[in-house]
Amino acid sequence: MSVLRQRVFSFILPILVIGAVTAGLLVVRQRSASIRAVFFLTVTMLLGWALYRYDTSPLLTGRRVPLGPEGHFLRAVAIAWWFAAANLAALIVDRILGHDEASREACITSDLVSGAIYIAATLIVLNFVLLLPVNGLLATSGIIAVVVGLALQNTLSDVFSGIAVGIEHPFRVGHRITLGDGVEGVVAQANWRSIRILTDGGDIATIPNSVVAKAQIVNRSFPTERRSTRLQLIRPADEPVDHVLRILDHATLLCPDVLLSPSPSATILRLGIRTNAYAIDFFVSATSKIARTKSVLLARIALQLRYAAPAADDATIAEALISQLPVFGPLGRDKRSDLAKQMRPRSLHPGDTLFREGAGDDRLYVIAAGVLEITRGAEHGAKTLVGRIGAGEYIGEISMLTDAPHAASATALTASVVYEITRAALAPLLQGDHNLVREFERSVQRGLGLVDRAVAAQAGAPPPEPSAMLNGIRRLFGLSPAGARS
CATH class of the missing domain: 3.30.70.100 (Alpha-Beta Plaits)
Structure with a gap:
């Protein structure tokens, strides 16, 4: 009975060895490369130790391998050893050659070397472990290779084109490229058969390597993304x-x-x-x-x-300017016309200063033409560009409304024309129009809350307490404090 049991286990052991290795491979295949490497290294060492205990090697050299159940066990162990070792070698090659995932050439080379490792392991198993006539198989495989090559000529063309493009290395994963046929986007993936491009529309365009190799490639990310x-x-x-x-x-x-x-x-x-x-x-x-x-x-x-655009006179230009500014929206046409008549144009040459940082001022400036540059910190020798403003924008209102010094300097970058509104001209309008007061307060409190005024807003530095600043504006123009009954 013991002899029968020994023979049964001798037949079952090869199946258990192959099954255990296969099951372990299925378990760790989704894990990280380091976990898989540890698994295959452990399996290789254990199987190698088992072969050593039987006084043989993975090539089944040493003492003669019996033909019975023990021989089946040793051949199963040797087969498992070779494929575990092939997987371990493939992981090492991928780590050495394919560590740079953005490198197309490294990925293709890693895949080709890994394929060669698996083919070599299969031939060794067939020739040395299973003792099959590999020479005849290779001769037969030559005919099969011709048939398969003809059937897969397009795929093979993509493979060799991918190798050629990888050697040329015109782009990497993450680069924005434009192909000759008009496809443009960011390279999301590059493999041995094709590249995948993420277009600006959010689509994925898959381009075969044979097409990429023939197309004109414009790299938009190298040497700069400009x-x-x-x-x-x-x-x-x-x-x-x-x-x-x-x-x-x-x-x-x-x-x-x-x-x-x-x-x-x-x-x-x-x-x-x-x-x-x-x-x-x-x-x-x-x-x-x-x-x-x-x-x-x-x-x-x-x-x-x-x-x-040309205008009849300065008043017409001035009225057109303030009509476009939201802060003067509450004013009627007659009041805008009266205010426009009090506005005076001022011409600036490139380099002329409209006002300096730290200086007091009682004027609001509306730009009619040209470009002004706003800077800070000039008196400390560390001039910082805040931004630029042009026609249809205004500046200086915080200093005019709060009587605080300018927190930045304004200099003409080009030949410019600026219209001035004095505090004296604006005071009667503020005293008689609470809607206009609220517009100016809202403009200051929101940091001049218009998108196209974001740059000019930085030219004034409001006090830390907005409520104190707004009450200061009201006191300066003889108005009731904020929250008081009118």
């Missing part, structure tokens, strides 16, 4: 060309996302009988900013052109 683009527009032919070009140059200065180096340029594309075509060529720091920058640039151009 991107050049062009904005075209049409203007009436009766507008002076130099005037339009100057407006376009001013608009680029007012758009914070437009890079100043390389400098943007405005050019004429076409002169016609009815219309002229213009273009602005500029750079942005990243592709994702192109659409937003074009939108802001168009808005700036429209604003500059609106206030740069």
